[in-house]
Amino acid sequence: MSADGGAVLVTQPAPAGVVVGLGGVGKTQLAAHYARTAWQAGNLDVLVWITATTPQSIITGYTQAAAELLGADPADPQAATAFLAWLEPKAGQRPCRWLVVLDDVTDPADLNGLWPPPSPTGRTLLTTRRQDAALTTGRHRIPVGVFTPAESLAYLTRALPAHTEPDGQLTGLAHDLGHLPLALSQAAAYLSDTSMPVTDYRQLLADRTTALRDAAPPALPDGQALAVAATWSLSIEHADRLPPVGLARPLLQLAAFLDPNGVPDTVLTSTSARAYLTCHRTSPDTPARIPVSPGTGTSEQEVPGRDARMALSVLRRFSLIEHTADTPHSAVRVHQLVQRSVRDTLTPDQRNQTARTAADALTEAWPKIESDTVLAQALRANTTALTSCAEDTLYEPATHAVLYRTGISLGEAGQAAAARDHFSHLVGATTLRLGPDHPHTLATRNNLARWQGEAGDAAGATTAYADLLSDHIRVLGTDHPHTHIVRNNLAYWRGEMGDAAGAAAATADLQQHMVRVLGTNHPDTLSTRSNLARWQGEMGDAAGAAAAFAVLLDDMVRVLGTDHPLTLNTRNQLASWRGEAGDAAGAAAAYADLLQDRRRVLGTEHPDTLTNRNNLAHYQGESGDAAGAAAAFADLLQDRRRVLGTEHPDTLTTRGNLASWRGEAGDAAGAAAAFAVLLDDMVRVLGTDHPYTLTAKNNLAAWRGEAGDAAGAAAAFADLLQDRRRVLGPDHPLTLTTRGNLASWRGEAGDAAGAAAAYAHLLDDMVRVLGTDHPYTLTAKNNLARWRAAAEATTPEWSDKGRPGHEPDCETGAGNTTLLSRKPERARERT
Template identity: 60%
Template sequence: MGGVGKTQLAADYAHTAWKASSDAEGLDVLVWVTAGSRQAIMERYAQAGVELCRADPDDSEEAARTFLAWLTPKPGQRPCRWLVVLDDVADPTDLRGLWPPVSPHGSTLVTTRRRDAALTGEGRRLVKVGLFTMAEAVNYLTRSLAAHGRTEPSDQLTALATELGHLPLALAQAAAYLIDSGESAARYRDLLADEQATALADLAPDALPDEQATTLAATWSLSVARADTLRPAGLARPMLQLAALLDANGIPQDVLTGETARAHLTAHRIGTSPGITAEPAAVSHLDAVRALRVLDRLSLIDHRPDIPQQAVRVHQLIQRTTRDTLTHEQQSQYARTAADALLAAWPDIERDNALTQALHANTEALTRYAEEALHRPDAHEVLHRPGRSLGESGQVIAAINHFDHLVTTTRRYLGPDHPDTLAARHNLAHWRGEAGDAAGAVAALAELLEDRTRVLGSPDHPNILATRHTLARWRGEAGDAAGAVAAFAELLEDRTRVLGSPDHPDILATRHTLVRWRGEAGDATGAVAALAELLEDRTRVLGPDHLDTLATRHNLIFERGEAGDAVGAVAAFAELLEDRTRVLGPDHLDTLVTRHSLAWWRGEAGDAAGAVAALAELLEDRTRVLGPDHLDTLATRHSLAWWRGEAGGCGQCCGCARRAVGGQDTGAGPRPPRHPGDPPHFGPVAGGGGDGIVGKPTD
């Protein structure tokens, strides 16, 4: 059962084995996995695969398989002595295909609350971990109190151990309460017997035996009550209630200390009198951090501020007990507050991979606990954000899967014609196009446009205009550049009429994409003039470092190169690369696109060898960031083959590349991957307007 100390026993075993690593029976490799989900197991296996086997860090499944294969003993190789600890396995099916191999040199230690037959089998030994004996429980309490200069009568400690059911976690928290409060064991027993504790017993989690659950719930409740009396008073419980809806294995500190969380703490601070109308004092950032420290002191959470991406860990049973104390209305309200806090902490430009992974895990946990609340009265934008994050990081298949699931859930909770269901369909169609299925995107968006027009009525609704924008874009990508130009020209007239201000981001975005397709249709000179004018407007309205401004710079440079100024394009792209690296980071998709274009125009300017070197380096980075099968990675391979041929490295590459362009020898190299500077992070809500990709529909 939860709380008996399985993790501590496993940690002691692993620590002892590792300390003996210099001995003949010691370890060479120790891997600890917090196995709360299949994804968590896969990610830690993948990390081990990267660190031990030089596996690809961008293909977690393959890296995990590489690690498991590495554990298998090989003939003729020196035996590797290893221990893999799979801690707190929540579901036996999570281990399907992920059990470490049977080896005479290695061991696997699993801790779990589950008793499924699937966990046992040939070569596995089941060790049941029970409660403390009476002697162990009394000894634990005596030693814990003595370490802080406290003593209690043995009969009181014996009685307390009995009333706590000899459960190690309950004993630990009781000891912490006695030490921090200074109260006696007799007084603590009186509190356990209070009617309030009996009421909490009625809310005990189903997974625990009745008597032990009552005692455990009472212990946690009393610890929370004690925490609320410590400075800053009254914040521990609302903080724990928020944390109870997020990922048990790690919550970013900014999520629980940001403006949204602090507003929650201010509104729900314990001790605020309901009849007082005066506004309560706002909770500061420091107070929020101190509330976490208080919870940590009473062993209700583990707070590690040195790991800000996963600063707060909460035992799942504590989370469950806390959630069970909330009314349905409270849980719904707090779930949307937690969703707001996640969105506030989610950066527009994701440069910290650990933070991004933690935000994904917390959104997944919140959705698991409160999916219906996140769809009432409408679909919260946090449901869309992970899909956008996946797509913009190059994981387009994962983005497709995310939005496909979201279409299903919004349709189930809100109906097929709800604006949020239509928004999810919009995003799903877009990422299908980004995955290479432009024709499929066109078909899906054409159907969506009919449905949005029918449901929303007015052809001037922002979401109808956004769908027209995205549909026109993918028509162009499907090969109809002239049709895209005509559709964007008509859309520009309508958006200008509806929005009025020529500086509206959606109008600027429509101008941007219209110019792009005019260039694709062959009007490079006209595209240069229009982009130069647009760049001035976007710089004035959005600023020089805005992603849309940088996108326009990129396209302007590209079209100038197309118009004949290859040398100027090289110099301008080099300058843009510095700016994009500074603003977005070296691994952002747009930064990689700029590197591709810079390498291409170096070749066009006569430096084929320089283009080959730059593209070879880019191919390594794109493979690392995006994977070997991403369209941009394949495009880099294509361009590299072309310029190797131009540089004289292969008599076939140039011809192969030319034949890939329109099926004939065109005399011109392949263009870089997707059109540069046309990133997929636009939308009336998201802030760019370019492709109408929405977090949720506008009002």
């Protein structure tokens, strides 16, 4: 009936409402608000509230309602049944508007035979952490989550009117507490009781030596029964009793050390994770086993992957985790305070073992080739979460491999500066914990030097490798494999600084050493031969480099086989240097043949396969088909954006290659416009001094000149020359090239005599730095003659040989090598 006794519109019975969510999100408060609002509005005749944690508590609540409404004897065992019967609508009787709230149902079986009947004028509302189908099927499921950031801030602002901290501190506190309503309420009570500043309370929460219970108020607010730290303990106990018995708790312990925003399924079901579950399974029938280290073998009753997945399902049913199978890279989410409370229950030894197992599981789930950028990002985020709560453990007894893998993953994702910073931190940590001469400290310094160079600081990388080589020789000796690696990398970065002759000499010396120590057929010796051939080409002898790679290829096939990565890379190098020696059509054909093999052996999205497509497109253009090259680079750009992301250096470089070949196909103005946009992105992503950024500045200047603005091109090259001298030094080949481009565009702008004079000075430096027979030197001679003739003639003629050229776009090639891409990408092998 209505509140005033009027007529009632009889409708179909409404399904029961089931309010589900994590403990602490405010399910009870939401149900209470709904019930209070309905009662105060006069929409209810009967309101029954029952704390439904056990079957007996439900029966007791029904019995009490029968006594009050029907006058039943509280001792009558049929009183509860009588109450449920009274709730059923009956023909000819006045309808009763009732609401039965069953708060905190812990087990669906507790309601067997005790559900209130469906009624068009009655409602049933449950609150529960359980998400079993037995509770929710055919009923209205009402999920309740944490507060939004705005709701959290509004709550804390109201609850802490006396606190004067800026909103930024309250916003930070809400984030620290994961926007959990119960935690916000208890934090506000603690701050009010103690008058502690919010900043100090946040430091208390962040202190890993402080248990979560120490941040609870002495008296709980609003009639709350449990502090945050104890809120989920009963759910964990219940979950651990369900099949597969004894697995829910240890699986949640593993998840407690990983990213609360998403753990890949493959991590928690890995061999390492299942070995941990096997050793820590607890139940009366399955006592805890002696811990074992993953990879050393487990007991015969190793937990199968099916049981690990079932344990995830159990945790989800108790709302202890969120499990979304259709997003496998972030399938498992655990509230950060649940994680904290679980970690607080572990002894120091248990924490250490669980943290290292989590690290083992991450390493196991990490693919060798990161073709899935979303997965790689998720694994890095999980490593960051693990490090934030258990970093010290990851250096005992030695630096865990996951710390190295994370840094390398950052670099391979195109974040060279982030990789450099990661390894810089790691060097400090390993030096402090393991000592400066520990092999892991030396290995970490090697990685730091590498990514320092990849981030654009070739000089810094060279210095770092020189220092590292001295320490390797002192600590490990001259013949240790790691010493060979450092010598190889030192030679490489000397070459990247512009000293190809010095790199070749150092590599030749290393090759003799490798032959003596390892023999002529060792893969590292063969790799050193490849590097030596590469530097021979960089010194200007492209034909000699091609000949050396042809001989090396025969040895690679004989020793390693046709499909070995080093063999395929040698074919890449051979094709490249044949093209540099003048056989563009032959290089294109070789790259087309190699592309088929790389797709077959490595797959279509492997970085080497994508590099191969870059090189094929380049030589397609060099063979005379500029439009075809542009089309091929447009296709490659789509794939690199999909596989690597829009801001990966390889993707940015492909944009440059596409712009250049569109310019070569006749659209110089379009190429200039594309490089102007690309340069902004290069500066934002890589920084102003990165080699790729400087290359984009070079090509923007050149295409402006090609589009008709010779004076603008000259001004841009003058500006670039200052940067090149500052970053690379006055004698670097690219600095010398920039001087040549500046001279040529000044000539094109009308100052032929000035261009000739500039080339005369440049030629002297070219001879001194590169030698008389280097191609750059010969080009400078040609341009000097051209501009001298132009200065003496009324109408200068255009010399193709002397035409101001475009600098190649830089790209990361196979083997993690920074190379020039309008020259094809080449790889340096690491010994």
